Structures are given as C-alpha cells and as structure tokens.
Amino acid sequence: MHGSATPLSASAASAWLLVLLCAVSGAYCLLRARRADRTVRGMAAGEAVMGFGMAAMAVPSGTGAWGPQVLAAVCCGAAVHALWLLRGGMHHAHHLVGALAMAYMALATAAGNGHGHEHGHGQAGLPVVTGVLLLYYAGYVLLGGARLVTAGGVLSVAAGEGGPGASGAEAGGAGELVRACRLAMGTGMLAMLLTM
Template sequence: MSLPASLSAWLLVLLCAVSGAYCLSRARRSEREARGGAAGEALMGFGMAVMAVPAGIGPWGPRVLLAVFCGAVLHALWLLRGGVHHAHHLVGSLAMAYMALTMADGHGHGHDGGPPLVTGALLLYFAGYVLLGGARLVTAGGGAPPVAGGPSAKPAELTRACRLAMGIGMLAMLLSL
C-alpha cells in the first residue's frame, strides 16, 4: 500500500518544517560559534519545506526559491571560513539551488530532471550522508534509559536526528527530479 503523492509531499513538508523549527530554536540557544551552523540548518529545513509543497500551492515560484537558495549558498561559503566541517551546508545549499533551477527551467516534480550526472552525484552524496548519519544516531543512543521527568533524548541526539531527517528529505526530493 502506498501513500498518495500529495499526502507524502505534505508529510515531507511537515518533517522539514519541524526540523527547521528545531534548528531555529537551537540557533537561538547556541553560543556565537555554533549559531551560524544552526541558522543555516534552519534555513535549509524551512527551504526544503517550502520546496516540498505540491506544485501550484503557495505564492512562491521556482525563481524565488532559486534566489533564496543562492543566498543560502553565499551564507554557506561564509561559514566555510570557520572550517571545512561546514562543507555539508554548501553541498545542501547547492543541491537546493540546483533543484530550484531545474524547476525554473520547467523540469522537476516528475518531469525530466537536471543533468543525470549532477543528480546522480547528489543522490550518492545524500544517500551516503543518510547512511552515515543513521549509523551515528544508532550508535549514539546506546546509553541508559532516560530518568522519569527528565528529557527523553539528549540535545546532541536530537540534532543528529534533525540532520538525518533533512538528509532523508533531500534524498526524497532529489529522487523526484
């Protein structure tokens, strides 16, 4: 049994929006050094939510999304001055700009996507990212059960789960090209 396309699209919107909201709250609580990365993840979560909305709904179009994600690429380039550990933000921003560009050219959402080599490379990257992120999340959760009345998961595990959810969302959107 499979979900209707519109239902799965709305579930992806919800997943990405919740991830973006969590990252935004993390950015507000973070120290100055970590704030940029969390803000970038929040932007990607909300941007992915907007991009996952079924076609024809909402006031934005592919060209607006392309402009937003080109801004996200610039932000990711700015983050790289803090070290290469921010390279994933750049790859994610470039992937979102690429998907918006394919939509602006009249492709995407089930039509002919962009060049197969670029799409394939991004699919491989995000598939590896999801597998590695899932493995890290599973190995990180091997501690003692939570104390009654305490938080149900550590913030680091929630952050990993948020990143994993956005990676899965990115993979799903790339597969729809």
C-alpha cells in the first residue's frame, strides 16, 4: 500500500476542510432562509443548496457512480431557480453562474468518472470553460475579500432589518457574516475548479 504510514494525507485533509467549510456555509444559509422574509428567502435557500452541493462534490472519496448525475440535476434546478430570481435584479446573476459552474463540474466529473479522477473531481472538462470560470471566481474572491475588509465596522444591520436601501447581503442577516459566507463559497468554487 502506497503512503499508508499517514492516515490522512495533506490533500485529503484539505479536501475535508473544504467539505466542512461548504457544509457550514450551507447550514448558515439554510438558517438565514428560515428566518428571512420572502424577498431574501429564495436567495438564501439557493445559497444553501449551493453550499451543500459543493460540500458533497468536495468529498475526497467521491459521491459514487450516481452522485455526479444527481448533483448535475440539482444544480440545473438551482440554475432555473436563479434564472427565476433574475426578475428581481441582476444581482442574482452570480447565483446563476454558480449553479451553472456546479453543473459543469458535476458533468465533467461524470465524464471522467473512473478515468483517473482524484478527490471526486473529474479530470475531464473543457479547458476554455474551466479557464473562464477560474478567472471569474478569482476576481469574485479578490473583490469579495476587499469588500469584506473595507466593510469592517461600516455595516451595522441587525438580523432581519434593512430598509429600502439595504442590499440583499445586508437584509436577512448580519452583513459581514453573509459576505464572509459568500466569500467562503466563492473560495471553495475556486479551489474545486483548480482541481479540474
């Protein structure tokens, strides 16, 4: 057996940390969806689905032979939901991109299943699509991190509050925590795309 001296390799440990990060983010979004009003509930529920889907996709042992197809179907459903939310404004476009990216990764995993895939992620995939998604999420993470750092102490929106000028990030939860959750999921997407 190769490398059996260490019970948990560094790559497996980082994969499990990614699973934990995405699952905690999904759980927080689910709690936010339960407490939020109608205008924020759909967005928070979509983020919860994305968080749990990313956690399932990041499991080092993979999701089994049927897992990628199920994940792709769930992500396509999330994409339809995000498309429906676009009626409320273009700020939901990120959710559409995220759902489509997850469906793309799930389909790439299904195509590469059993052909040298590692940590549940397929080696297959279109390099151009993967490259565009990498650029998008790298920019999203950098911009989100900069906004989170500069927003420290500025946002003081209590849970459930937010007037007409409150953004979707501020309404339905503490602004910084919502931004940090979204940044964590964006970082997780970037990490998963790097393994393709």
